[in-house]
Amino acid sequence: MTVARWARIQTEMRILAVDTSTLAEGVALIEPDRILCDLQVDVRSSHAPHLLGLIHQALALASAPLASIDAFAASQGPGSFTGLRIGIATLLGLAQALNRRVLGIDTLEALALKVPFAAQPVCALLDARKGEVFGAIFRPTTNGLLRLTPNLVMTPEAFCANITEPTILLGTGVEVYRHVWQTQLGERAILAPPWLGMPCSVQVGALALAQAAAGQHGPTGTLSPTYVRPSEAEINWSRHRPDDLSPI
Known part of the structure; x- marks a missing residue:
C-alpha cells in the first residue's frame, strides 16, 4: 500500500483486528464509526487450527470480502509467546497477499481500553x-x-x-x-x-484506527512480537550454547 493511498483511507478505513495474546482468541472487523463483527472463542489450545477459520467467519458474517480490508491490526504483546507469533504471522501472510499493512498494538493498552x-x-x-x-x-x-x-x-x-x-x-x-x-x-x-477481560480485538482495532488517523502507518511486511521477557528458547540457548558462539 502506498503512503498516498494510506492518507486517503486513514479517516474511513476498515481494519481487521486479531488478539491471540491469551487462550481467548478474538477477531474483529471495525470501522471508525461502527463494529461490523466481533467474534470470540476460548480455544484452550493452539490458535493455529482456529484463527483463519474465525477470520473467514467474521468476513462472511459482515459480508465483507477480504479485499475490502484496508489494514490489519494484531495484538503485539506482551502475552503468550506462541499465540502472539501465530496471530502476527497469520496477518502478515494476508497483508502480503493484499499489499496491506499490519499495525502492532500493545496488548496491555488494548486491555485497559475496555474501561x-x-x-x-x-x-x-x-x-x-x-x-x-x-x-x-x-x-x-x-x-x-x-x-x-x-x-x-x-x-x-x-x-x-x-x-x-x-x-x-x-x-x-x-x-x-x-x-x-x-x-x-x-x-x-x-x-x-x-x-x-480477554480477548480485546475490538480495542486492538480501535487503537489501530487511532494510529491511522495520526498518520502512523508503520513499516510494510514486518512486525515482531513484544515479549517483555526472554522466551524459553532464548533462555535455553543462553544456558546451553557453546562458549565460542554468540547468540543469534
Whole structure:
C-alpha cells in the first residue's frame, strides 16, 4: 500500500483486528464509526487450527470480502509467546497477499481500553506463568489512555508496590492471583469481573484506527512480537550454547 493511498483511507478505513495474546482468541472487523463483527472463542489450545477459520467467519458474517480490508491490526504483546507469533504471522501472510499493512498494538493498552471512562486508574494484568504477571497501569482521560508505567513483568507481590491508590484491575492475571491483590492491596484493589477481560480485538482495532488517523502507518511486511521477557528458547540457548558462539 502506498503512503498516498494510506492518507486517503486513514479517516474511513476498515481494519481487521486479531488478539491471540491469551487462550481467548478474538477477531474483529471495525470501522471508525461502527463494529461490523466481533467474534470470540476460548480455544484452550493452539490458535493455529482456529484463527483463519474465525477470520473467514467474521468476513462472511459482515459480508465483507477480504479485499475490502484496508489494514490489519494484531495484538503485539506482551502475552503468550506462541499465540502472539501465530496471530502476527497469520496477518502478515494476508497483508502480503493484499499489499496491506499490519499495525502492532500493545496488548496491555488494548486491555485497559475496555474501561475507557473510569474515574480510577486501570491496571491491565496478564498471567505470565512462572508465578509472574505482565502488567501496566493507565489513567483514562478525555484524550485517551495516559500511561503511568511501562510494561512490567514481575511477581504479583512485587507489582503491588506500583498500585498506590484505588485502581481497577482486569485481565487474566486478576483471577489467578486474586488472593494477592485482595490481601496486599485491600481497598485499593477494584477487581473487574472475568468477562470484562480477554480477548480485546475490538480495542486492538480501535487503537489501530487511532494510529491511522495520526498518520502512523508503520513499516510494510514486518512486525515482531513484544515479549517483555526472554522466551524459553532464548533462555535455553543462553544456558546451553557453546562458549565460542554468540547468540543469534
